[in-house]
Amino acid sequence: MFSKLGQRKSLTEQVEEELTAAIRAGKYLPGQKIPTESELCQIFNVSRTAVREAVKKMSARGIIKVRKGSGAYVSEVSVQNASEILNMFFELSSNEDLVLHTIDARQIIEPMLAARAAKSRTEHHIDLLRKNMKNMRSCALDDKKREAELDNDFHNTLLSITGNEVLELLLGPIFSLMPKFKTSVFAKPTSGNLLEAKNSMLEHHQNILEAIERKDAVTASEAMKNHLLETRANYVRSIN
Amino acid sequence: MFSKLGQRKSLTEQVEEELTAAIRAGKYLPGQKIPTESELCQIFNVSRTAVREAVKKMSARGIIKVRKGSGAYVSEVSVQNASEILNMFFELSSNEDLVLHTIDARQIIEPMLAARAAKSRTEHHIDLLRKNMKNMRSCALDDKKREAELDNDFHNTLLSITGNEVLELLLGPIFSLMPKFKTSVFAKPTSGNLLEAKNSMLEHHQNILEAIERKDAVTASEAMKNHLLETRANYVRSIN
């Protein structure tokens, strides 16, 4: 049979690929300015339209950053940048399956994270976690949005203790996905006793914090595991 | 004092935000066609330039897919798409720190992954892993590229056993990062005995496989932990 004829790519795509390749090859380093639009027009012998659309795509991918009146600069490939894009993905595709898989993923990862945190935490971290719990206790019972943010904050603090930027990149967006569905979960009247749910959550956080405080990795891991088991149960109950 | 004037965003960005919001709100469902460029011009009362650049950005983000002569369609937000973007990030920023953090992240995640796999594996999975090891054994000693791919394949198979698409999204790009640095590591003459290194790796994989085969979660987890400890040690040695 005939192999599909390589449908020639659009000019925009070609420009995008070449430019991206040049950046990957190190021709333009992070922070450096890439050629101006008119220069790129001459280099690739295409119109400004093609160049600009390629540039727009690359900026959407986080490869470059365009500053009006100044030029386009190669982005410092920061974790933050990739994280934003991941965030967008989770925002756009928050179906029930995804949320469930997200919680499952957390069940696999976070217990070990808590264990690690127990080993390498400093007094500063303990302070942060204590303050978080204090805020959580004083948070109004019906302010589910703030409660979710504080919960998010608690887990993010644990995450930051590891100082692992890859984990932060991967888990950050996952954590920030939770508040969105959590508010919708607890918005339902079927969610049972709000006070009970909050107290249970506080208790779990307290257990985790105490274990981390006394550098007890095993208990910290177990406490986190229990915490997420309940989180999962709450979610499953809410969608049934 | 005057409050800082909210720097008005560019038309392109405004169009992009509004359109994305509309899609998120479900006004245009996956697979459906969004209005044509000229219609969008009328809707937002801007030029085609602004509309097209917004559309290009959204297509770069994987939100829509444009078909020439036909129109732009909301894409099924697939994990694959987000994975591509993550991949690009790792490709663009593969410094030593990142690789180290990547291995650390794997040390945190993969032992539990192996434990889960031990619980839910089927005969089919065992077959796949056995075939992988067979291929690995018959792989030429100096073909480090293929060896890295096979190693990648082994871990990806374990990953697929969980059937968790979130984990696959997050870990897939991490796994595919390894072959790139691995080849460079073993390309160095300082890497010691190649045969010894390969046999050690094979042994670790064998231990993991056997534990999974007899559904022994604890041992599988331990074996994976040991495997990654050595991987890390190899890498650290190679960069010193």
Add this chain to the structure above:
DNA sequence: AATATATAATTTATCAGACATCATACAAAT
């Protein structure tokens, strides 16, 4: 009537040129 085939209409891709807006550097004025 059913099926190709050709034609027209629609839609995106690309080009060219113009003006607006912002950033920056430098000269001029205070």
Add this chain to the structure above:
DNA sequence: ATTTGTATGATGTCTGATAAATTATATATT
């Protein structure tokens, strides 16, 4: 020395035109 004005170059936006791909419609053929 600081501020102000001005010139230059960069990106942002608009308009209008042509090319290329797709889709719909009409026509012709069997």
